[in-house]
Amino acid sequence: MGKTIAEKILSRASGTDAHAGDLVVADLDFIMGQDGTSPLAIKAFRAMNGSRVADPARVAMVIDHSAPSPNEGVSALHALMREFAQEQGIHFFDVGEGVCHQLVPERGHAVPGDLVIGADSHTTTYGALNAFSTGVGSTDLAAAMLTGKLWFRVPETFRVTCRGKLPAGVYAKDLVLYLAGRLTADGATYMALEFAGEAVSDLSVEGRFTLSNMAVEMGAKAGLVACDDKTLAWIKEHSSREPRPANPDPDAVYARDEEFDVNELVPQVAKPHTVDNVVPVTEVAGTPVQQAVLGTCTNGRLEDLRLAASILRGRKVHPGVRLIVAPASRRVYLDALADGTLAALVEAGAAVVTPGCGPCVGTHNGVPSDGENVISTANRNFKGRMGNNKAFIYLASPATVAASALAGCIADPRPYVKEGR
Amino acid sequence: MAVLTGRVHRFGDDVDTDLIIPARYLNTSDPVELARHAMEDADPAFASRVKPGDFVVAGKNFGCGSSREHAPLALKAAGVAGVIASSFARIFYRNALNIGLPIFEAPEAARALKEGEEVAVDPVAGRIRRLSTGEEFSATPFPEFMQALVAAGGLVPYVRRRLAERGGRA
Numbered sequence: 001m002g003k004t005i006a007e008k009i010l011s012r013a014s015g016t017d018a019h020a021g022d023l024v025v026a027d028l029d030f031i032m033g034q035d036g037t038s039p040l041a042i043k044a045f046r047a048m049n050g051s052r053v054a055d056p057a058r059v060a061m062v063i064d065h066s067a068p069s070p071n072e073g074v075s076a077l078h079a080l081m082r083e084f085a086q087e088q089g090i091h092f093f094d095v096g097e098g099v100c101h102q103l104v105p106e107r108g109h110a111v112p113g114d115l116v117i118g119a120d121s122h123t124t125t126y127g128a129l130n131a132f133s134t135g136v137g138s139t140d141l142a143a144a145m146l147t148g149k150l151w152f153r154v155p156e157t158f159r160v161t162c163r164g165k166l167p168a169g170v171y172a173k174d175l176v177l178y179l180a181g182r183l184t185a186d187g188a189t190y191m192a193l194e195f196a197g198e199a200v201s202d203l204s205v206e207g208r209f210t211l212s213n214m215a216v217e218m219g220a221k222a223g224l225v226a227c228d229d230k231t232l233a234w235i236k237e238h239s240s241r242e243p244r245p246a247n248p249d250p251d252a253v254y255a256r257d258e259e260f261d262v263n264e265l266v267p268q269v270a271k272p273h274t275v276d277n278v279v280p281v282t283e284v285a286g287t288p289v290q291q292a293v294l295g296t297c298t299n300g301r302l303e304d305l306r307l308a309a310s311i312l313r314g315r316k317v318h319p320g321v322r323l324i325v326a327p328a329s330r331r332v333y334l335d336a337l338a339d340g341t342l343a344a345l346v347e348a349g350a351a352v353v354t355p356g357c358g359p360c361v362g363t364h365n366g367v368p369s370d371g372e373n374v375i376s377t378a379n380r381n382f383k384g385r386m387g388n389n390k391a392f393i394y395l396a397s398p399a400t401v402a403a404s405a406l407a408g409c410i411a412d413p414r415p416y417v418k419e420g421r
Numbered sequence: 422m423a424v425l426t427g428r429v430h431r432f433g434d435d436v437d438t439d440l441i442i443p444a445r446y447l448n449t450s451d452p453v454e455l456a457r458h459a460m461e462d463a464d465p466a467f468a469s470r471v472k473p474g475d476f477v478v479a480g481k482n483f484g485c486g487s488s489r490e491h492a493p494l495a496l497k498a499a500g501v502a503g504v505i506a507s508s509f510a511r512i513f514y515r516n517a518l519n520i521g522l523p524i525f526e527a528p529e530a531a532r533a534l535k536e537g538e539e540v541a542v543d544p545v546a547g548r549i550r551r552l553s554t555g556e557e558f559s560a561t562p563f564p565e566f567m568q569a570l571v572a573a574g575g576l577v578p579y580v581r582r583r584l585a586e587r588g589g590r591a
Binding site for chain 1: 437443445447462481486488490508512515516519520564575581
């Protein structure tokens with residue numbers, strides 16, 4: 001019987017012939033925690049009588065959710081992480097390095113065929129690199145650091161095949177918002193998503209990160225993409241590790257299998273307060289916005305900043321809008337400085353904040369006021385998400401966010417975009 | 422584990438982790454402090470109304486969103502004896518088992534139980550009984566490995582015991 005990507009990677013990592021439904025204990029290739037989850041993990045690690053992490057070279061901690069620290073409570077949690085990282089000799093990314101989901105792939109810690117866990121739900125991101133990567137909580141992170149292993153239920157796979165070519169002005173973000181709307185917020189719960197089809201192959205690796213990042217918004221355990229020449233070229237540029245591509249067998253068994261034609265897709269927007277509340281941009285165009293956010297683990301990469309800059313260059317952000325930009329990492333920040341992208345954004349009126357999660361998690365960097373509307377490239381629009389339960393969050397692509405920042409209301413980016421991608 | 426008896430607090434579908442414990446309170450990992458803000462953005466009065474031993478009952482996809490373990494911790498520290506829902510988001514499911522918060526995937530019970538009524542729950546057998554009528558509902562049983570985790574009281578005691586058995590090394 002053929003295997004899915006998930007079954008292949010979990011078989012290799014557990015040394016068993018694993019199929020959907022099996023429970024396996026598997027060796028982890030990389031383990032990550034951020035400042036929202038690591039402090040509890042350190043407590044649990046101690047409570048387990050842990051003294052040393054199994055393999056410090058395979059563990060990273062990242063300060064990105066509240067960076068730099070907005071208050072003394074968080075400062076104490078950060079100090080605990082710094083002390084633990086130093087004591088254990090693990091990889092440590094302090095304030096200003098960037099978002100964990102940018103850093104793990106950018107620094108070469110996730111390659112095709114890997115099994116990765118992170119104490120952050122958007123750890124599904126590295127599925128774009130053909131790695132099985134999934135989010136866990138703090139106690140799982142502690143057990144993983146201590147033993148180098150973790151238990152998994154081998155998930156069934158839901159294959160989503162995207163046929164056709166994305167039209168001009170329509171991007172990976174629009175595609176994944178559209179899928180979230182169609183599959184719903186629990187449409188893939190306990191399952192792995194496999195993204196396939198020429199519309200996925202056509203995406204850059206950066207675009208695939210956006211897709212895999214939001215797999216969890218459909219409840220999925222992983223958001224996997226097959227390994228191809230683009231993946232291998234990207235890995236060669238970012239990692240010295242040897243990839244172990246795990247592509248699905250032609251006779252792999254899928255629990256669900258659906259095809260979507262993307263030829264006519266238009267820019268999509270997720271309305272408050274759920275990610276699957278998705279409509280075409282035309283339906284909400286004209287809705288006033290007071291804040292626009294460009295960044296996060298979904299859309300804070302160089303490609304995203306360049307796309308927004310291509311719309312904002314030589315223009316001015318609407319006087320009623322605050323445009324906040326958070327580059328995904330220091331490297332993205334430097335690249336965007338070097339090629340003039342950031343200058344274009346700042347001249348247009350953007351406020352640039354520290355590389356990291358920015359205002360997405362509601363701890364700092366732009367908490368909206370009561371009744372305000374925010375349009376953001378982030379992945380979540382839950383009530384209270386950005387720190388105020390009386391604000392309204394709309395999710396969209398970097399192009400739609402840029403066009404909306406100019407207009408002062410939600411706007412269709414297509415008039416600004418000349419050719420297809 | 423003994424049978425647990427408490428009152429029902431009802432919530433809807435897709436209760437996300439930002440509703441269970443908003444990120445603005447994650448500047449601490451002290452369970453008592455977290456408990457003060459449990460479910461705050463869904464029901465600001467919840468923390469003051471909930472009594473030790475009560476149950477949270479909800480629809481589908483309970484705990485969707487972030488991986489923050491503060492979510493099940495806040496509920497547990499608020500005195501919640503368990504969560505009964507039609508379905509759970511997977512990270513919340515794992516986190517709840519890991520920290521020893523009993524959870525029950527029981528769609529019929531989740532649909533039927535009313536705000537404020539009393540239930541008796543047998544966590545081992547996965548039986549939920551409505552006290553007013555004696556009507557019973559069953560929860561999806563845990564696989565064997567997870568039963569061991571639940572019986573140990575969560576992943577911390579489970580790992581500690583396993584390591585001790587192996588002479589302290591992973």
